[in-house]
Amino acid sequence: MRHLFARHAARLKRAGLATAVLAATALGAAVLPGAAHAADTPLRDLASTKGIYVGNAVAGGKLSGTAQYAAIAGTQFSSLTPENAMKWGSVEANRGTFNWAEADQIVAFAQAHNQQVRGHTLVWHSQNPSWLTNGNFGATELSGILQQHIATEAGRYQGKIYAWDVLNELFNEDGTYRTSLWYNTLGTGFIANSLAWAHQADPAAKLYINDYNVEGLGAKSDALYNLVKSLKAQGAPIDGVGLQAHFILGQVPSTLQANIQRFADLGVDVAVTELDIRMQTPSTAAKLTQQGADYTTVVKACLAVTRCKGITGWDISDADSWVPSVFSGYGAATLYDESYQPKPAYQAVATALGGSTSTASPSPSASASASPSPSPTATATSTPTGGSGCTAAYSVSNQWNTGFSGAVQVSCPAGASLASWKVGWDFGAGQQLTQAWNATCTQSGVHVTCTNATWNGAVPAGGSASFGFNANWAGSNPVPVVTLG
Ligand code: G3I
DSSP: OHHHHHHHHHHHHHTTTTHHHHHHHHHTOOOTTOOOOOOOOHHHHHHHHTOOOOEEEEHHHHHHHHHHHHHHHHHOOEEESSTTTTTTTHHSSSSOOOOHHHHHHHHHEEEEETEEEEEEEEEESSOOHHHHHHHHHHHHHHHHHHHHHHHHHHHHHTTSSSEEEEEEEOOOOTTSSSOOOHHHTTTHHHHHHHHOOOOOOOOTTTEEEESSSSSSSHHHHHHHHHHHHHHHHTOOOOOOEEEOOOOEEOOOOOHHHHHHHHHHHTTTTTEEEEEEEEEEOOOOHHHHHHHHHHHHHHHHHHTTTTEEEEEEEESSSSOOOOHHHHHEEEEOOOOEEEEEEOOOOHHHHHHHHHTTTTSSSOOOHHHHHSSSSOOOOOOEEEEEOOOOEEEEEEEEEEEEESSSEEEEEEOTTTTOOOOOOOEEETTTTOEEEEEEESEEEEEETEEEEEOOOOSOOOTTTTOOOEEEEEOOOOOOOOOOOEEEE
């Protein structure tokens, strides 16, 4: 694995990427740091050949504010899970006042990228609004509030959610029920009721119970197993079990596959829903290699069980991960480093999904033989335009044999701002836009025009907005001159 990674780094170097970035920086151009990405087949394409989806948790602010994040989220994954945006405290911080902005944004982003959405989460003991946790509601009223919440949220996204984590983290480590607002007041009755209410609101959505430390065989996973078995026996609408999979380096349970299999044998789907593998920081080459092996174990366990439907990572990069703020001294848990560069774990996942160095990571000479002109490089440039002093930076974030993903970041210096923006360029080598996100883009002949989405038109002084797109290319893929109007 280390060998593959070193080869990948060497390939980028041979492609002149490091030079291009340095040169652009020296010229003062607004280069997107880490814009280069492995010229690999996206994970989502590899996963789909294996019959599973591969997803990640996302935050709306980063999808519209961080170009590399949005480009990776949009191109590498076939499923998105709102990391926080659909939690009760996010959507109804004040009773009766709903804020769907971030959740809507993520659903729209997913739809623009042909991605499915895992809804997370309708019933949890955590991240609830204080009006709810401090309300001292009696059983009847609380049950009504819960029913209303599920009907409202699952109803709003009816038909747009592949699977809901209806119930999250019901158990203690010893397999007893966790005391919570719900359990304390409603006993266990809220479990089957919540599934029934969710099914009523969105009959097509797969309904999951999700938890952590239930990935291997043990008391907690036994409790979940027995609950699912009993719900199935009652005819409750339970479709799946979510194994969060927040692992520690070198500690992926050896019984993971057996555990997935036993849930599948109950007649439910299984998904790895929040995968990350943390290590004590700083990382070392040896730790990163071990991490790759651990990710491989998880992917292989899922692939080995037909009803394991997919794997979702928890946070795009190490810069986005929740881990360091909760586990002091730990981090580096995701597939991308803090500069959005793929780590050995990324290569490990790609390989476990059937990618190989020759097909997933073509060397410059290999791709030159496959294409009629020199291998295009993932590079970045920018053109300051418009009287405002604001700039637009175009970058290719990922490129494979027939397609590529690009990102444009609109940035304003101190003292300048935009209320709305329009970015344009000419594709000089027959490239054809296929989709865009966080902007409305059209292509007429060679000319592409992109205007801001409703939520990212305003670019404050010293701030930026970004959007991404996919396009086809053949032969060569030169970086165009970008105008900002
Ligand atoms: O948005 C506020 C911001 O306005 C405020 O300034 C800041 C100050 O603390 O907090 C921000 O909210 C934080 C939120 O993430 C968004 O960043 C919360 O404090 C913080 O607690 C919250 O953490 C989330 C955590 O769930 C909450 O329990 C993590 O991002 C999220 O990754 C994590 O996800 C959970 C899954 O839902 C369930 N399984 C475990 C997993 C990891 O803990």
